Amino acid sequence: MENLGEGTRPCGSFAVSCERVSFSYPGSGRPALSEVSLDLRPGEYVGVVGPNGGGKSTLVRLLNGLLRADSGRVRVSDHDPATEPFEVRKHLGLLFQNPENGLVAPFIEDDVAFGLENLGVPREEMRDRVARAIRAVGLEGYERREPYTLSGGEKQRVALAGLLAVEPEILVLDEPTSMLDAAGRREVLEYLQVLRSEKTVLHVTHHLEELLDSDRILVLNGGELVADETPERFFSNADLLRENRLVLPVVPRLALELGFPPAKLRTAEELAEAILARTQSGTRAG
Amino acid sequence: MKLELRDIRHVYAPSTPFEVEALRGVSLVVEPGEVLAIIGGTGSGKSTLVQHMNLLLVPTGGEVLVDGVDARSLKQSELRRRVGLVFQFPESALFAPTVEEDVAFAPRQLALSEAEVRERVLESLRALGAGELAARSPFALSGGEKRRAAIAGVLAMRPEVLVLDEPTAGLDPATRENLLALILGLREAGVSVVLVSHDLDEVAEVADKVCALHEGRVRTAGTPAEVFYGDPAQAPATVQVASLLRGSRPEIDNPVRFGETLDALRALQGI
Numbered sequence: 001m002e003n004l005g006e007g008t009r010p011c012g013s014f015a016v017s018c019e020r021v022s023f024s025y026p027g028s029g030r031p032a033l034s035e036v037s038l039d040l041r042p043g044e045y046v047g048v049v050g051p052n053g054g055g056k057s058t059l060v061r062l063l064n065g066l067l068r069a070d071s072g073r074v075r076v077s078d079h080d081p082a083t084e085p086f087e088v089r090k091h092l093g094l095l096f097q098n099p100e101n102g103l104v105a106p107f108i109e110d111d112v113a114f115g116l117e118n119l120g121v122p123r124e125e126m127r128d129r130v131a132r133a134i135r136a137v138g139l140e141g142y143e144r145r146e147p148y149t150l151s152g153g154e155k156q157r158v159a160l161a162g163l164l165a166v167e168p169e170i171l172v173l174d175e176p177t178s179m180l181d182a183a184g185r186r187e188v189l190e191y192l193q194v195l196r197s198e199k200t201v202l203h204v205t206h207h208l209e210e211l212l213d214s215d216r217i218l219v220l221n222g223g224e225l226v227a228d229e230t231p232e233r234f235f236s237n238a239d240l241l242r243e244n245r246l247v248l249p250v251v252p253r254l255a256l257e258l259g260f261p262p263a264k265l266r267t268a269e270e271l272a273e274a275i276l277a278r279t280q281s282g283t284r285a286g
Numbered sequence: 287m288k289l290e291l292r293d294i295r296h297v298y299a300p301s302t303p304f305e306v307e308a309l310r311g312v313s314l315v316v317e318p319g320e321v322l323a324i325i326g327g328t329g330s331g332k333s334t335l336v337q338h339m340n341l342l343l344v345p346t347g348g349e350v351l352v353d354g355v356d357a358r359s360l361k362q363s364e365l366r367r368r369v370g371l372v373f374q375f376p377e378s379a380l381f382a383p384t385v386e387e388d389v390a391f392a393p394r395q396l397a398l399s400e401a402e403v404r405e406r407v408l409e410s411l412r413a414l415g416a417g418e419l420a421a422r423s424p425f426a427l428s429g430g431e432k433r434r435a436a437i438a439g440v441l442a443m444r445p446e447v448l449v450l451d452e453p454t455a456g457l458d459p460a461t462r463e464n465l466l467a468l469i470l471g472l473r474e475a476g477v478s479v480v481l482v483s484h485d486l487d488e489v490a491e492v493a494d495k496v497c498a499l500h501e502g503r504v505r506t507a508g509t510p511a512e513v514f515y516g517d518p519a520q521a522p523a524t525v526q527v528a529s530l531l532r533g534s535r536p537e538i539d540n541p542v543r544f545g546e547t548l549d550a551l552r553a554l555q556g557i
Contacts, residue, residue, distance in 0.1 A: 052428055052458050052461065179456050181328065245459070245460040247459035250487050250523035253544070254523075258551060258552070268526035268527045275531060275557065279555060279556040279557055
């Protein structure tokens with residue numbers, strides 16, 4: 001067995017590192033996470049998928065110190081979330097599923113400033129950081145709006161701005177679009193794409209198509225890490241998808257069934273074009 | 287049962303500065319044992335419309351007919367038993383200490399024996415793949431489990447028409463597929479289902495008929511193929527792919543469901 005003890009891996013080079021992490025909820029018969037090891041390198045965009053109860057939310061809660069591992073080792077920017085949760089939360093921002101739950105203040109700008117106020121940031125700097133965060137999610141002009149007047153997508157962007165104001169280098173997104181309609185999903189994803197160049201991102205989702213551009217995709221099922229794949233390999237692996245109750249969207253699913261690379265064909269136009277190209281050249285290409 | 291809506295108009299807050307005409311004359315028929323999908327953008331009137339189906343909302347104009355009889359002449363309790371309405375995010379109304387108690391709440395008003403209530407409750411929970419949740423607290427369930435428990439509460443009334451307003455919003459794909467399978471199972475058993483949905487891909491899989499609303503009016507209605515091929519820009523992905531190919535490969539015809547579309551694509555020469 002490989003020695004995974006202290007010092008065998010320079011964890012300083014990882015943004016997030018879990019070594020053989022296990023966790024069981026009190027009173028539950030089986031572990032929610034069982035000996036899970038994974039690393040995120042700085043700047044990586046990593047997706048996490050898997051059926052309900054697979055361990056995705058447990059992983060997220062261990063990373064920001066809401067839960068403490070029964071065994072194993074969790075490090076976020078070299079800090080242990082279980083013993084230094086407040087330090088870890090400066091480095092790691094967590095965006096939840098339902099934006100309604102996170103909005104607390106009467107005006108948008110107060111909401112975005114809320115996290116910073118607890119960090120003792122000087123007034124002037126706070127103002128700058130809030131303004132920058134609001135710009136980063138495209139909500140200039142919304143500073144004095146009240147949260148209840150916003151659409152779902154806008155609320156989720158406010159929640160994201162609140163995280164960005166703290167300037168964490170790691171973002172953890174826990175199904176950030178699942179409560180939004182199609183338009184809201186598109187706008188949130190658009191701003192997340194812009195952020196990926198400067199952040200390390202762990203993105204938990206049921207919408208597999210959101211991970212087409214990720215660097216890696218992790219599959220958690222039954223508390224175990226069952227796959228760690230590139231998008232190309234992940235989207236082409238019909239057995240892996242089926243065994244883990246993962247459902248591809250219609251266009252990649254048609255592409256996969258017809259033997260096209262599903263990660264490359266995202267829109268109806270791209271698939272139709274590929275089909276025409278093959279049916280027209282098929283006889284010649286033999 | 288045959289449920290018919292004739293020229294339904296609905297005005298919210300009439301004669302006030304907040305007056306809004308949400309429905310401007312909508313007519314449709316739900317035939318026995320069919321799945322009717324109601325689609326349309328946010329604010330098109332979908333939720334307002336379905337709340338007329340059991341007269342939870344009283345129309346400002348027009349009428350609701352149950353097997354040809356004016357629904358207002360029926361006893362309200364009978365109408366609500368026969369037309370079961372599941373709201374958006376119905377899990378927010380769960381209240382009892384156990385799932386079983388919660389699901390039993392409505393059938394208990396029907397003067398059934400306790401044994402019969404219990405049988406209906408377990409039958410409904412099992413139909414939703416939620417039999418093992420009976421003894422649990424609804425507040426300790428996951429989002430998908432809560433949703434299923436809430437739908438079971440309406441199913442336990444054994445409605446002849448089941449109206450589901452965005453039943454799959456926010457569910458994971460596997461739970462969503464289970465729910466779509468339930469809809470097809472109910473249709474098999476002769477229950478009509480009215481499905482309000484934003485998700486055209488799921489509408490494509492289960493609907494017998496589609497009614498598209500726009501600004502309180504019916505924009506188009508018909509079979510899924512008629513409605514979606516009439517406006518491929520607002521169609522499920524299957525129809526988008528097929529309609530892009532129809533120009534040069536007319537033999538593809540007009541498939542809608544995933545399986546049909548895949549078969550049609552596989553049948554293309556040279557694929």
